[in-house]
Amino acid sequence: MLLNYNPQEIEKKWQARWAADHIYEATENSNRPKFYALTMLPYTSGDLHIGHWYAMAPSDVYARFKRMQGYNVLHPMGFDAFGLPAENAAIKHGIHPHVWTMRNIEHMRDQLKRIGAIYDWNREMITCLPEYYRWTQWFFLKFYHAGLAYRAKAPVNWCPECQTVLANEQVLGEGCCERCGSQVTKKDLEQWFFRITRFADELLDFSHLDWPERIKTMQRNWIGRSEGAEVSFKLEREDIKPEGIKVFTTRPDTIFGVSFFLLAPEHPLVSQLVAPERRDEVERYVAWCRRQSEYERTAVGKEKTGVFLGSYVINRLNGEKIPIWITDYVSLSYGTGAVMGVPAHDERDFEFAKKFNLPVRTVITPPGCSSKKPMEEVYSETGIMVNSGEFDGLPSEQGYNAICDLLESRGWGKRTVTYRIRDWLVSRQRYWGAPIPMIYCNKCGIVPVAEEDLPILLPSDAEFKPTGESPLKYCQSFVNTTCPRCSGPARREVDTMDTFMCSNWYFLRYTSPKSDGAPFETEKLKYWMPVDLYTGGAEHAVMHLLYSRFFIKAIKYMGLVDFDEPFTRLFNQGTIIYLGDKMSKSRGNVVAPDKYVSELGADAVRAYLMFVGPWELGGEWSDSGFVGISRWLNRVWNLVGMDYVSQVTELAVEKEFLNVTHRTIKKVSEDLERFHFNTMLASLMEFTNYLSKIQESGNVSVLLWQQAITYLLLLLAPTAPHIAEELWAKTGHTYSIHNRPWPEWDEELVREEKITLVIEVNGKLRDKLLVPVSISEIEAKELALGQEKVKAHIEGKKISRVIYVPGRVVNIVAK
RNA sequence: GCCGAAGUGGCGGAAUGGUAGACGCGGCAGUCUCAAAAACUGUUGGGAGGCAACUCUCGUGUCGGUUCGACUCCGACCUUCGGCACCA
Structure with missing residues (x-):
């Protein structure tokens, strides 16, 4: 008998061991096929809540599943670190945005590590560090030189609360700011734009993308081609x-x-x-x-x-x-x-x-209606032209x-x-962002910074009060510079870039995060890109997800990459609600995962989040439901840990045992592939319950039992990596379960020998019979008609038809 | 207004034309205990009948339709959530 299941202890132990052994580090020199699984990177708000886990745990499970299936998996993690909240916190609490952000990252990284994911932390990427934003700026220059970035005066969206302009995409329904919810107003300002409109038609082509219909529709509507x-x-x-x-x-x-x-x-x-x-x-x-x-x-x-x-x-x-x-x-x-x-x-x-x-x-009449009289109502369909001179009588098409x-x-x-879509406004009148690498010279006009002068560092000593003007404007050491062209006195651009520019290319950086002479190493990029599976919230449909597609098309046009879509497959998870409401700080119903991880373990939190409902629909956090999952993991622990004693082995039971085992392998594999995590867990639970019964009866051989336990642990490994690893070791297997291949089912063993035949009279269930799979139609019908329960219902009636669905049902139609 | 998703026990949900309610929570009963908790075992959609194994009947938002058979397909409607919205 094992000691009690102690998740805190084993999770800490294995996380340390996996890190020390670098087992999840991804390399390009592998003969396995590559699989790039990516979860939208979190914003550095300071705390991971259960919503983040809901985005990350199932995607990690899928990445682990692919890994065991033999893929060379890249599943990186990083931080979206520029943006307004850092600056607002700085204004409110007097902490520098850099300090605030880096402190949050420290905390969030620790929280993320407790998930027990296969993140390769060597590839971690933080968008607010100069080694990253240097390349964000580099891309800006590339866009400028390619004629895809321009400065123009236009009526633009202005958020009075955030004191900055916003892109059209960042103004939500009813004219609210995407960040703070205030009413946005219009201002005539000179700003930087990216020519997303040039790619409007290409952006409408989704033919090579496995994306949800909903997102494609939203993007189509947003682009609005007429x-x-x-x-x-x-x-x-x-x-x-x-x-x-x-x-x-x-x-x-x-x-x-x-x-x-x-x-x-x-x-x-x-x-x-x-x-x-x-x-x-x-x-x-x-x-x-x-x-x-x-x-x-x-x-x-x-x-x-x-x-x-x-x-x-x-x-x-x-x-x-x-x-x-x-x-x-x-x-x-x-x-x-x-x-x-x-x-x-x-x-x-x-x-x-x-x-x-x-x-x-009236100049168009409905087809078949010859009257030229003025109509009572608007007719906006096509029809026959009238009152239109030489065109009278023509169909309107x-x-x-x-x-x-x-x-x-x-x-x-x-x-x-x-098109409805407008060019993307990328400049912001805020401090905490990547400075736009442009210079204004009285003689030469707008002059781009030379590539070798990058990064243009964000000065650490700027005053960043929201005045409606860029804080950098008042930072003399930053503003005053010399013109790269004529060497005369010049001023730097004081606006910074929209943070969506940072998230436009982070998935490229993960492929070669230490690359120093370029944003990425082309060979590695070619190996990993495009992202095979991208998961995250649907709220980014016409922001991040549209901008990134544009970005890739634009840099392909510049010849920097050779693919034209960043994310081959996209999946949007639903939202986790708590106490009947979407979690939010203002409602005070945010569930912090830390407490639950400390009490019952990360494995239980991971498994529970996948059990609450279909991933795409979201689900409700419930403390008692969570306890239920933990109970199940405990049962697994005890089941595997207890000695199995074979009593009288029975051939029939062993057959059934193999059948159940292989059916479970099949079901779990197929459900994982389809992201049906909730039913995958249900079938693992059923398997556990079944094994408990067998353990009690001892009707199968020790060999079969051990085989089944091995399968159970392998099937459990992506979902609950720590307990699976611990039990793997305890059952005498060699480290690590996570480097083992995914089990395969034997189709022969999945096939059932006996099936339950349902007997209906007039479509109503009247009896169930256990019959051999091989039963013929005639036999089945005769058997059905011979049943006492059936006779009672057809007595005195005339049988008009008997329908037989092989392996399923016999329906007797009687009047 | 338009587009999309959803509506199933006390609760989360399962079943995508063929046994409605898998699995889990909660409830009830039992085992263990001086007792409780935990754990384990059994049971659990509503109604009616039966000492009982069991039998009948109703039941997947509403109303209709297709079908031998509908949670599943079709039509109309209601509710909830998300998105878009005077786009010419």
Whole structure:
């Protein structure tokens, strides 16, 4: 009999041994196939909570499973260390962000080590250290030189709480800041952008990716590709410079239905086009629009507003004079900032027309409806063209092309594609980030820092109060420099990079973390990339996961890598809730894993997290459920530790025993492959329960028993690595279980000899019979009809059919 | 409003066209104990009948449909969660 299961002791012992023996270190010179399993790196907030474990434990289990299956596995870990919380903590508590961050990392690394994962700590990577951000800056320069980074003035998102600009992707629904939740406002500022739009079409290609449909849909919606036409409407007044204004429309086939013309209130031509007598009213309206938040302006269901400018455009297709209005439902940032109003066939235009009594003209009728009468409701589908001059009678799909052809031949417009996605704003007015390696010279203008001058170190002595301006601006020793081109006095860029730039390429760095002359060693990168399995939360769908795809496509375009997608397979785990709610500091229901690890062990925490439900759906933390898992590990401990005494061996029992053993190997293997961790554990528990019964009866040989125990431990090893290793040693095996191959099942032994045949009458269960697998259809039917319980239910009825499903069911249909 | 996921015992969940509720928690009963806890064993969806082995019946958000047979497929709806949202 063994001593009691003492997880604290054995977990400490084996973690030390694995580290000392470097058994989880990954090398490139292996003849095994490579497998790169990656979990999204944690932000250095200070404490790992059970949500982090929920992301990390199952992915480690899968990585361990792949490792035992014979793959050369890379499963690294690091820290996303730049970002606002560090700076905010610094402001609040007077600790330097660097000190705060590094202290948190120390603590989190200790917590992470207690998980018992196969992380190769030699490859640890911290994004806020100069040896890392040097290369983040290097990439910025590469983007600049490739024409993919540019500086421009634009209306940008401004978070008044964080005192910095944000990318569009970082403004969540209802116009809230992704970090702090405050209402974001708009500011006109000159900022750095990355040309993600250039890759919009490539980013829509998911054909080689095994990603959840949900994320692909979110990215597709975010990119928002629309095909249509750009059409120029002629200005009636001829004293104005451009002679026409362009609109974007997805329905050029409705162009004969235009009855008004709309501009965004901020459209640059508004001030020229407004008639003198309407100027006051227009200016008042524009000012009113500007006062509204972005969210208020774009809210659906809002009553339409607008003002007539007092001037007109000409619809070149029919020569009609169309009044120009401005309205807040047209935004300058999409399409051309101008819209042709077709009230009969667009919901919004219809509302606008109703509100301001503008004419509604039907130009498309539903197929089969010949009436040319104005319709009561908006019809936004395709149909037959009417009131459209020479195009009358054409189906609108053909009319679309015919009108485009006409526009193109006359030079009035052309087919085009518009995207919803905007270029990625990457500069931030904050201190704790990688400085943007650019210099402003009065003579030479914007000059990039030379590659050999990297890293541009973040000064440690900057004042970082949130003033709305970059803290680095006031750090003279940082700002003042010389121009790399003319050597005259110059100023450094004082903005830092969005932290999503750091997480764009960290998975490349893991392949050669000590690389000194380049961000990565190409040979090692070629060996490991792309990531075979990437796991993490779905909240990064249109931020990190989109940016990283763009980043890889961009550096492939530059010739730096030869693959064009970073993550071949993506999996999003669900959320762990506690006391019926999502865990959060404000709700005060955060579960800290440390206490549970100390009490019942990391193996139990790992196993419990995988047992609470399907990984992709999340689950609820429950203290009593957790105790249940620990009880099971205890049962395993006792089962394996107790001497097995063979009593009378029975051939039938031994057969069944082998069958159960191999069925379990199969089930566990298949469930692991599909991330069905909860049912994998259930089958391991069933196996344990079964073994307990056999242990009591002693009906199988010692040899079979020992074999089964060996399998049990191997199957348990990825989930509960410490207890498996301990019991492996205690049962006389050689170290280490984690270097053993994954067991294979024998299909011959999985096959059952007897099956339970279900007998139904009119689809209702009436009897169950244990029959040989080989039973014929005729035998099965006869057997079923002969059963007493069946007879009682078919008495006096006429049997119309008997359905037989081999190995499953006989259903007697009787009336 | 649109898109996606989900809805099953007291609870977490299992079963993806063929035995609904695997496995675990909780409950109940028992063993051990002076007693309790722990551990172990048995039992546990609701209702009705039976001394009993057992039998019948209802039951997977709601309503309909397809099928010999539906938690599973189809249609409509309700609820919860996530995402998007005047995108021309």
